[in-house]
Amino acid sequence: MSGDDGSARRRLAALERWFTQAARDLPWRRRRTGYSALVAEAMLQQTQVARVVDRYRVFMRRFPTVKALAEASEDEVLAAWQGLGYYRRARNLHRAARSIVDEHAGRVPRDAATLQTLPGVGRYTAGAIASIAYGRPAPIVDGNVTRVLARWAGREPAAAAETWDAATRLVNLAEHPGVLNEALMELGATVCTPVSPRCEACPVARWCEARAAGTEATIPAPRVRATRTEVHHHCVLVRRASKVSLEQRPDEGLWARMWQPPTVEAASRLTDRVVRSRLALPVTGLRPVGGFVHLTTHRRVCFHVLAGTTRSRRGVWRGPGECDDLAMSNAHRRVLAMGG
DNA sequence: AAACCGGGGTA
DNA sequence: TACCCAGGTTT
Numbered sequence: 001m002s003g004d005d006g007s008a009r010r011r012l013a014a015l016e017r018w019f020t021q022a023a024r025d026l027p028w029r030r031r032r033t034g035y036s037a038l039v040a041e042a043m044l045q046q047t048q049v050a051r052v053v054d055r056y057r058v059f060m061r062r063f064p065t066v067k068a069l070a071e072a073s074e075d076e077v078l079a080a081w082q083g084l085g086y087y088r089r090a091r092n093l094h095r096a097a098r099s100i101v102d103e104h105a106g107r108v109p110r111d112a113a114t115l116q117t118l119p120g121v122g123r124y125t126a127g128a129i130a131s132i133a134y135g136r137p138a139p140i141v142d143g144n145v146t147r148v149l150a151r152w153a154g155r156e157p158a159a160a161a162e163t164w165d166a167a168t169r170l171v172n173l174a175e176h177p178g179v180l181n182e183a184l185m186e187l188g189a190t191v192c193t194p195v196s197p198r199c200e201a202c203p204v205a206r207w208c209e210a211r212a213a214g215t216e217a218t219i220p221a222p223r224v225r226a227t228r229t230e231v232h233h234h235c236v237l238v239r240r241a242s243k244v245s246l247e248q249r250p251d252e253g254l255w256a257r258m259w260q261p262p263t264v265e266a267a268s269r270l271t272d273r274v275v276r277s278r279l280a281l282p283v284t285g286l287r288p289v290g291g292f293v294h295l296t297t298h299r300r301v302c303f304h305v306l307a308g309t310t311r312s313r314r315g316v317w318r319g320p321g322e323c324d325d326l327a328m329s330n331a332h333r334r335v336l337a338m339g340g
Numbered sequence: 341a342a343a344c345c346g347g348g349g350t351a
Numbered sequence: 352t353a354c355c356c357a358g359g360t361t362t
Binding site: 040041043044045046047048049051052086088089092119120121122123124125128132140142143144145181182185186188189193194195222223225 | 358
């Protein structure tokens with residue numbers, strides 16, 4: 001072992017010790033299995049811990065085992081994911097469960113390379129499951145790790161490949177790979193935060209180059225975001241008796257395969273009569289009932305909600321409170337609520 | 341390498 | 352308002 005490795009080991013040991021006493025009590029830390037790690041990591045992709053905690057508990061009660069998840073329908077899984085966003089994660093998790101049952105004897109793979117063959121499991125998620133659930137020395141790089149390592153080195157985040165190399169060196173020097181990996185993320189989430197890092201509470205502050213240079217608040221520099229394109233969704237609450245008509249969105253793109261009221265999409269706002277002319281159902285008494293703006297990462301979606309009636313019976317119909325089993329975005333739940 | 345994919349908490 | 356988040360997939 002080189003002297004550098006020796007000091008690196010001491011720093012990592014300090015970080016691991018810190019984690020064992022500072023770790024938040026999170027539901028997926030109570031009982032560690034490959035399946036619980038898979039579900040948690042899928043939910044946590046681009047989503048903050050606080051938003052996942054309750055959803056994880058409900059999801060695990062509904063689908064307690066890989067087998068239970070594999071046997072569910074895609075619509076059931078999407079409905080359980082409702083409101084979490086990035087719905088492709090739910091479809092990938094569902095496909096991964098079926099792959100585990102069909103091709104891996106119902107056992108979650110233990111090595112990162114095999115894990116990465118599962119749908120929705122990339123290098124990060126594979127490394128997280130392999131290290132945290134199974135103790136393997138697999139590296140992970142997420143938003144937290146990138147920021148922590150950049151500040152530790154006192155410079156802007158390196159190219160991805162270099163960050164992965166650094167994470168690989170660290171995890172190979174760790175006493176407990178899973179503990180180190182979680183410690184790096186926990187540090188980024190609770191101490192080495194994007195704004196106002198709490199360096200006084202940091203177990204590795206005395207070795208931090210950004211701290212020494214006083215640059216911890218400016219690393220990393222804010223990213224430039226693409227501007228959101230504006231789109232207009234004209235949603236029509238088509239009533240017959242006390243029910244409304246629902247349709248399924250296309251297989252690809254925003255809210256793929258999720259449910260919505262009959263909708264006419266356009267680049268700009270349409271008049272009511274143009275909306276009516278583009279509906280599949282014959283609608284009478286069409287009138288506007290409101291609107292709102294829904295923001296996603298890449299779009300500014302202007303919802304224009306209209307209501308009308310029809311005598312047609314075609315399509316899928318649901319009464320108030322009969323939509324819980326259908327996968328629907330938060331925005332479309334809001335649209336339905338405008339129907340009174 | 342860059343675009344696309346949600347939604348909400350936070351300052 | 353604009354930032355960020357236990358990223359993955361596709362082009």
